[in-house]
Amino acid sequence: MKVEKEEFFEQEVEALIEDIYSQYGYDFSGYARASVYRRVKRFLNNKNVSTVAELKNKVLDDSYYFESFLQEITVNVTEMFRDPSFFQSLRNNVLPMLSTYPFIKIWDAGCSTGEELFSLAILLQEEGLLDRTKIYATDINQKVLKQAKEGIFPTSNIAAYTSGYYASGGKKEFSSYYLSNYGNMKFDSSLIKNVVFYPHNLATDSSFNEFHLVLCRNVLIYFNRELQEKVFKLFDDSLVELGYLALGKKETLAMSQISRNYNFVDKNNRIYRKAS
């Protein structure tokens, strides 16, 4: 019964996606639709815009408005030590192998506002690897990269982050890594002295370096299977032999062509290793 209205909405969003591509070059055609439609509705609601047609005019007329739309579509929600067992596994199963390289290169793809990046940097620091590691932190969204560089996160999550840190095998006082002030926690900037931040669009940009570890968690869930496959190839091209690929807790390589060449290091935490 609702179907007709919904179909019209969806057609309009499809047209908007095409126009955004031709005007701004951002390609959302390979994004899984359920989330895109939901985010568009949310945006319409929050901004008090009544139709997709009206939204389209605004988005195409005003690049600042487009920026805020981009924020909404590319879900940026993140946390420190999300899935502590993943970070523990990284610490126990991956970092010891990485430590055999004189110089380590890591790609954090879709790093959002940096919570995952700082969690990773803390691990590297505690395992004595931070000084000889270079991390490339990338995201489609320049605004979140700017925030990531600052390393300032709201203290409202401090309890969860602290328990996540210890659950992931943290060895120090978690509070030794940050200063808290006015409801924010500012992380020690020396943690990211070897991090370079780049805007990189997984949907359209190509491989730019070779890495020993690629982390891409909770980004591919927003892509359809076709785009996922393209990105898996991109990661495959970007990993050295015996390099590691870490996905989000509920993501899998199983359906991909490249899976033949990868073995599980930790099945529960979706950490894979490329064969030689």
Added chain:
Amino acid sequence: MEATPELIVIGGSWGGIQASLSILKGLPANYKIPIVLVLHRLRSMEGELQHIYEKKLALKVEEIEEKEEIKACHVYLAPANYHVLIEKDRTFSLDVSELENYSRPSIDVTFTSAVEVFDENMIGILLSGANKDGSSGLQAIRNAGGITIIQDPEEAEVSTMPLSALELVPDCKIMKLERIQEFLNSLA
């Protein structure tokens, strides 16, 4: 005669695990209509929930993986800390966006998304819970013409969830757990 529903979505919070178990344990292993279960749960319960359901149910129980296809004779559990969305091709999508009604997974998110795919051919059931999540999702199902059921607030361990749904969807069916089980069994 009405067409057989193609999906059952069940939401619950406080008391929802027990309530859903007592409904689902009465369904046979070949119960065709796929069932999606969205429960608010502690993150520390991660994984364990699946074992609890596997032990008690005849049906196959799976924690949802992203892009997984919705199949008959399955109970699908929403994973901790993800919202569950449903795509047009009847696969699941996962989403880590903001909490809704203080919850992730949110029942509203899954109910609303399911309606867009299954339209009136689905059933929404809300069980015991101390949260208002699920009410507006149930309303969306009702508005599409689907079947809406709440656990009898008298029976629910915590009645906030069914009562809040009753306010938004006054014409929903009110049933005790046993009756919900019989009703589901009568469909497939």
